[in-house]
Amino acid sequence: MTTALITGANKGLGFETARRLIEAGHTVYVGARDAHAGRAAAGRLGSRARFVRLDVTDEDSVKAAAEFVRTDAGGHLDVLVNNAGIAGAGKLGRVGDVTGTDMRNTYDTNVFGAVRVTHAFLPLLEAAGAPVVVNVSSGLGSLAATNDPDRLESRVTMLDYNSSKTALVMVTSQYAKAYPALRFNAVDPGYTATALNGHRGTQSVEEGAEVIVRMALIGSDGPTGGFFDKDGPAAW
Template identity: 50%
Template sequence: MTVTLITGANKGIGFETAEQLLELGHVVYIGARDVERGEKAAAAIGTRFVQLDVTDDASVNDALATIEAAESRLDVLVNNAGVLASGDVDGPLALHAFDTNAVGIVRVTEAALPLLRKSSNPTVVNVSSSAGSFWAVTSPDRPEFHLSSALYSASKAAATMLTVQYAKSQPGIKFNALEPGTTATDMTAAFGIGRAPEESAKAVVRLATLDADGPTGTFQDENGELPW
């Protein structure tokens, strides 16, 4: 069976991705900061749970140690956890945005690499955003052109660049970044926009289930590769 870890998966796109991959036969671990919410989400669909706060090294290391003890390997990692970081821009908020959206990817990926190397088809999906695409935010016909969210956009640009650099440094593991589409989640509730999370999760699932010869080092949405 394919062993999969999804961060920030107690709700939204992460939760729907967990449910869809479970239906495909994956052994799915839901990672979440809050134990009560994470355990409740895992119980609701029959997945496994690990307490995982992407901003805390000890939490990340403990989560991967739990998976190693139970499974001895990891086949798929979905770095989904993220924050919008809206509000008045200042240093602490910037640190929070980058710590979660970019440094969090580094923490979890570095902890997961030894287990991913034990897989016959290791795959990493980084849930990024076209809000971090220079092409999208400078194109008047794109919705990102009208979005003003400096810290979210900048930290997601970092997430996409990390994807490319990991693809180059880890040629035996597929790394791809995803623009999941505008989705109605807690993060976007203030805007009142977006489609159902299960629709966006389909795009995550597509990249999480690539064949061994699938692409790596790309930035994609549900229709294929995007410029950025």
């Protein structure tokens, strides 16, 4: 069977990505740190969804999830979507108020979490035929977008969140160079209405998930080490 794991899949972009990958024929492991929410989401997604408890900030939780998927999926994983993320300390426009603790907390989920999960699942990905990893970044992590006065991103200043999404793109690039047999890409879903932004985004989760799903479904001849949005290669 073709398998995918999505972190933070119980709602928002993660849930919609799971729904679409199931439509495309995947069996999807619904990663969620809240067991009740994760099981409920898997139930709504149907028989091709499997809940797996996964807290990306907890090494033991990540290792246990990898062991569960290894056993349940027959030793391989075709697609990993590192979607789980937090908005950070919420100190919008107050760069000087952001502390080292704020930075560490945000990076622990948005950057270190993606690395923890990728590290744990690499053996399963390498055992797949055409493995793909999609890291959900943001236009707020783009130097080009955040310095373009014509773009919304230039008006959003958040030291911890924005820089964490920049770091995630470089993490993606480094994995792509180290593992040329895998397809590693980062994506910008755009300003999507989710719980992360209090549902203030200007596009739907269906629109936001489009680029995540598209990059999750690439084959072994697809791009790697890139950063993409709905229109193609993203400004960087």
